[in-house]
Amino acid sequence: MDNNTNDIESENDKVKEEWIKIQDELRNQLIEKDQLSFNLKDNTLKYIGGVDISFVKDNQEDACACLVVLEYPTMKIVYQDIEFIKLELPYIPGFLAFRETPFLIQLIDRLKQSQDNSKFLPQVIIVDGNGILHPRSFGLASHLGVLIDIPTIGIGKTFFHVDGLNAKDVKKQVELSCHKGGDFIELKGESGKVWGLALQSNDDSKNPIYVSIGHRISLETSLEIIKTTTKYRVPEPVRQADLKSREFIRLHFNNTTSSSNSNSSSK
């Protein structure tokens, strides 16, 4: 029986090794500077995207993927696509991209192919997950960005330990240095590398968000965009994607499945 668990463990290690190779390869295509189809100074940023996946409770595989496109800077939703999906892989810290990326790409592809809506293809996408703020500098936002070749910004809501940085010290630093919305600190690790920023979203948000480069954008431009699209704790594009996907689950999944406490009838 111990042999079984050992076999499984070594199988998992093999898979992780393969995944690491894949990401090492993809990372060669990662661009950590501005390579954009717009300039923030001259109103050429029109469409900004947000993606998120929400889950059905007590369920590791039934979920809802959402892509929204907002008009900049009005933040009005001009396009949305929401669908039920079945996750095929578990959540493994450090390998989130392999779990979620296939479904997000599908949403982007559908928009690209849309006869009427392809004009809404976002010029930059804000992703619910880190960019290069990641053990191998290649989180979900970067992985997705490279695969779809669209600029992305990574947003984390909880800190991911990397390069000697840890949540406790980071939050302590934020407490000391950030007092109002827009204040931020650099996330500089032991190696000296700047992995991203901890940003106070608004004047009364105590809990920071973590901004990092996804793909084809600089940290400076990322910050500028995040600041101008954030009203609540998380930027409006990802917030809307989150709200839409949760609502979809509430409306179409809940009473549709047995799952839990209905009126316990028979017995």
Next chain:
DNA sequence: GCGACAG
């Protein structure tokens, strides 16, 4: 060996 660990 032990703990940490995006969503």
Next chain:
DNA sequence: ATCTTGTCGC
């Protein structure tokens, strides 16, 4: 990720 009421404040 998800589970949840009240509560503080504009």
